[in-house]
Amino acid sequence: MIPETPSVLIPEKEIRHRVGELARQVSADYDKAEELLLVGVLRGCFIFLADLSRLLTVPRRIDFMALAAYGQNAATSGAVRLIMDLRTNIAGKHVLIVEDIVDTGNTLEYLLDILLPRKPATLKTCVLLRKRERLEKDVKIDYLGFDIPDLWVVGYGLDYADRHRALPYIGVVENEGKGISR
Numbered sequence: 001m002i003p004e005t006p007s008v009l010i011p012e013k014e015i016r017h018r019v020g021e022l023a024r025q026v027s028a029d030y031d032k033a034e035e036l037l038l039v040g041v042l043r044g045c046f047i048f049l050a051d052l053s054r055l056l057t058v059p060r061r062i063d064f065m066a067l068a069a070y071g072q073n074a075a076t077s078g079a080v081r082l083i084m085d086l087r088t089n090i091a092g093k094h095v096l097i098v099e100d101i102v103d104t105g106n107t108l109e110y111l112l113d114i115l116l117p118r119k120p121a122t123l124k125t126c127v128l129l130r131k132r133e134r135l136e137k138d139v140k141i142d143y144l145g146f147d148i149p150d151l152w153v154v155g156y157g158l159d160y161a162d163r164h165r166a167l168p169y170i171g172v173v174e175n176e177g178k179g180i181s182r
């Protein structure tokens with residue numbers, strides 16, 4: 001079977017432009033901060049974080065967390081667990097969570113819940129994509145790339161069953177259902 005080529009939802013050029021805008025906004029906001037700690041949520045963040053972090057003009061460090069979904073429908077049931085924690089002690093630090101996509105908001109809420117008690121100086125969120133109509137949680141997104149419709153998207157780090165992550169654009173795979181990996 002020939003793998004389907006995802007149709008384009010957000011072209012590469014538009015992503016590059018928007019990530020540039022986000023980087024300028026973040027750089028301006030953290031201009032006075034001694035250092036910013038970018039926390040990438042694996043695996044979907046890896047391309048967004050790579051691009052964003054290289055465009056920032058403020059001193060920054062990078063660390064990662066990894067989450068796993070519980071069970072088959074976990075990507076939409078909201079049940080998540082931590083499988084890799086930060087190596088950095090974030091107390092007193094300016095922390096920016098970098099997420100690929102917010103769907104129901106459960107994952108971001110979970111992250112905020114475990115990071116806030118660690119007493120960072122500030123804790124903000126930078127999200128490339130949001131499915132506004134699917135949101136169930138009142139999570140604050142400080143920097144948002146795009147609002148998208150309720151479709152399963154792939155590319156630019158996002159997968160369907162571990163495929164399509166390296167696509168340079170955000171695409172939609174018409175004939176595949178919803179994946180669960182991160």
Ligand code: 5GP
Binds near residue numbers: 182
């Ligand atoms: P939440 O519902 O907790 O906001 O999102 C759960 C997770 O499901 C996201 O972090 C992401 O890993 C995954 N997810 C949600 N929607 C999509 C999508 O359209 N495509 C991909 N590849 N992953 C998604």
